[in-house]
Amino acid sequence: MVEMKFLTDRMLGKLTRWLRISGYDTLSIADLEVEGEEDDFMLKNFRDRVLLTKDKELYRKSIKDGRKAILIKSDSVEGQMKELMQKGVKFQIVMDRCSLCNTPLRKPSRDEAIEVILREKLSEDMLKMDLWYCEKCRKLYWMGGHWKNMTRFLRKVEK
Numbered sequence: 439m440v441e442m443k444f445l446t447d448r449m450l451g452k453l454t455r456w457l458r459i460s461g462y463d464t465l466s467i468a469d470l471e472v473e474g475e476e477d478d479f480m481l482k483n484f485r486d487r488v489l490l491t492k493d494k495e496l497y498r499k500s501i502k503d504g505r506k507a508i509l510i511k512s513d514s515v516e517g518q519m520k521e522l523m524q525k526g527v528k529f530q531i532v533m534d535r536c537s538l539c540n541t542p543l544r545k546p547s548r549d550e551a552i553e554v555i556l557r558e559k560l561s562e563d564m565l566k567m568d569l570w571y572c573e574k575c576r577k578l579y580w581m582g583g584h585w586k587n588m589t590r591f592l593r594k595v596e597k
């Protein structure tokens with residue numbers, strides 16, 4: 439199966455982060471340099487990606503234009519995730535890409551980890567943990583307390 443890739447509209451910030459957490463290559467229109475009218479831009483660019491939008495008009499235009507698109511109906515991120523699960527999207531926590539900027543994560547070097555630990559005033563004990571690094575945001579990811587919260591949230595969504 440070909441992995442789905444997405445382009446999301448401005449209304450779907452939380453959903454965008456969850457897609458990235460789950461390993462899906464997801465661009466948000468909010469992070470892109472848009473020339474001209476935004477709807478037009480979303481219609482015409484990144485056509486190898488499925489457009490996710492809450493805008494019925496944009497969805498209608500996309501389908502008419504032969505662009506792959508999914509109309510998201512729910513206002514809550516849980517509801518939105520459920521809608522995508524019905525389309526075959528699998529939500530899970532994989533340390534694959536940065537949830538903020540979509541860059542693939544990698545293991546940090548010791549120097550990189552130390553730089554973040556000092557800058558963000560984190561504990562040096564973290565060096566003993568499994569760490570992942572976004573070189574664009576210069577941010578570390580690890581299985582901390584937020585990890586448990588995310589797992590709990592996912593279980594709730596999957597019910």
Ligand SMILES: [Zn+2]
Binds near residue numbers: 537
């Ligand atoms: Zn990043």
